[in-house]
Each structure stands twice: as C-alpha cells, then as structure tokens.
Amino acid sequence: MKRIITIAVLMFSVVSFAQIKVLETVPVEKLGKVNNNYIQKIGDEYTVYYTAIQSDDESSTMKKFTFKNVNNDYASLYTIIMNGFNANPLYDIKLELPNNYIWLHYTGSVIPEKATVQFMVSNKDDSSATSSISEPFVRDQINKLFQK
Numbered sequence: 001m002k003r004i005i006t007i008a009v010l011m012f013s014v015v016s017f018a019q020i021k022v023l024e025t026v027p028v029e030k031l032g033k034v035n036n037n038y039i040q041k042i043g044d045e046y047t048v049y050y051t052a053i054q055s056d057d058e059s060s061t062m063k064k065f066t067f068k069n070v071n072n073d074y075a076s077l078y079t080i081i082m083n084g085f086n087a088n089p090l091y092d093i094k095l096e097l098p099n100n101y102i103w104l105h106y107t108g109s110v111i112p113e114k115a116t117v118q119f120m121v122s123n124k125d126d127s128s129a130t131s132s133i134s135e136p137f138v139r140d141q142i143n144k145l146f147q148k
Contacts, residue, residue: 034144046067065119077095
C-alpha cells in the first residue's frame with residue numbers, strides 16, 4: 001500500500017511540473033555607450049536611449065527610439081549620421097522610423113572635429129512639435145555609440 005501511495009505521489013508531481021514551459025528568450029546586447037546614452041539590441045530590433053536636454057514630457061530625461069534592422073538599417077543610420085558631418089554647409093536630415101520622426105540637427109564649428117549632431121525626436125501621432133532633443137554628440141562620440 002505504501003508503494004502505491006509513493007508511486008501515485010511521484011506521478012502526481014511529474015504531471016504538475018509538465019505545466020511549466022521553457023520559452024525561447026532573445027539575448028539583450030548593450031552596444032556602445034556615451035555618458036548615459038547607449039544603444040541596445042534585442043534580436044533584430046535596435047533601441048537608441050538618449051538623455052533629453054529638452055522635452056515636452058518632463059517626467060523623464062531618458063528617451064528612446066526604436067527600429068528594426070531591416071535592410072541593414074543600423075549601419076545605414078550610422079552612415080547617414082557620419083555623412084551629415086561632412087556636408088558643406090551642414091543641414092538637418094529628417095528620418096522616418098516606424099513610430100517616430102527623427103531630425104538629425106547639425107551644428108557647425110570652425111574645427112570640423114567639434115561639429116555636433118543632436119537627435120530631435122517626435123512621435124508620428126503628433127508630428128507638429130518636437131517632443132525631445134538629445135544632448136549634442138561629436139563625431140567621436142557617435143563612433144563610440146555605434147561601436148565603430
């Protein structure tokens with residue numbers, strides 16, 4: 001009788017653990033970092049986190065924009081930003097992402113290495129106003145942020 005009870009308890013415990021499923025997880029990679037600004041990769045999705053120096057929403061200074069790496073968009077974004085530093089005269093570049101519009105705002109300097117770019121991000125739902133502006137980045141900081 002003790003054996004039957006022991007076997008029943010063991011069978012019951014095996015059945016109860018069968019309800020647990022192991023789900024596939026995607027690793028989170030933190031790419032380059034400059035001050036509090038960084039890029040995070042989850043699968044084929046990249047998220048750029050940046051410190052907002054000006055924002056319509058004052059609740060948080062950390063802002064972000066996300067995009068998928070379709071057609072090597074991560075490398076394309078890096079190339080677009082870096083080519084903007086070489087433009088003469090410097091001009092703003094407007095990009096469209098799935099949920100946001102991003103303006104790359106360049107500010108020139110007599111010394112080319114001191115030219116800066118800022119991310120001016122607005123939500124597609126309210127494209128009339130800029131919702132946040134990042135701190136300025138020089139060329140070397142963009143290289144570090146994108147790990148180049």
